[in-house]
Amino acid sequence: MSKVVAAGQQNKQFNLWSTCQDYYELTKPKVVLLLLLTALVGMCLASDTWISWQILIAGLTGIGFLSSAAAVVNHVVDRKIDSKMARTFNRPVAKGKVTPQKALIFAAVLTVVGYVILELWVNRLTAVLTLAGLLGYAVVYTMYLKRATPQNIVIGGLAGAIPPLLGWTAVTGEIHAHALLLVLIVFTWTPPHFWALAIHREKDYAKAQVPMLPVTHGIEFTKTSILLYTVLLCVVCLLPYLIGMTGLIYLIGSTLLNAGFLYYAWKLKFTATEQTAMQTFKFSIIHLMVLFVVLLVDHYVRF
8 A cells, every 4th residue: 555655656746847847848948048148248248346146136037037938928829830840849838738828827927926026126127128028029929920921030039139138227227239239149140040940940830831931932042141141240249349348358259159150151051961050050059158158258357
């Protein structure tokens, strides 16, 4: 009898752990962590002194909760699309492991808690802008743009580009041109990043009837667009140094990173193999992550 009871308890523990994993996956933690890195850099660049622990912890927590809520809504809205694609068919809502109703309740809790944290312990401007970012991604992009136009990721990319601004406003309580320049970097980075993945998954998007650029305009056109956007990104990434916002460390680091991205974009256009699109996508993530780390290092070790 005791063995049966023990087995039942183990099964309950396993089910609880599995459920927690499903809800954790709904938040797209890897994406949110990258967003929080850009928000953290925005915080640090907004001040010449160390950031207070209250602003740092409350700001990143609130931004993280609202970003996670947007990801959960994305899972719910895109569940039918996700079920048709090899990359996403096993997501919790698409697979039926979490019901849409429970996922939306989870998103609502994350939204309310995240907004209250930002409102009470950071400032209203950051709270409102973060909520606007959630609505931009979860409603404007996911519900409308993604299904309406091949320029979905260009227009909707603004929602995913605002975390550096949120970090900046969390510290200063105001919008600054330097913060908007950080947003511009992420905004320009987003299309070549996502279109590389779209090329790799073009058949999936076609099957799900999502009008991504490779589906509507062809793979070659998309490759050209990636190359041109990467050139534009290289130019935009020079601006922080040219206006005196950053120093030599950033100039060297960003130049090397941009050269790497340009190499992959060029290879994708002219000498691509079956793996080049995915390699470009993976490098783009490294590019943005390291670029913002370089911004951080440059800020504290300026010469």
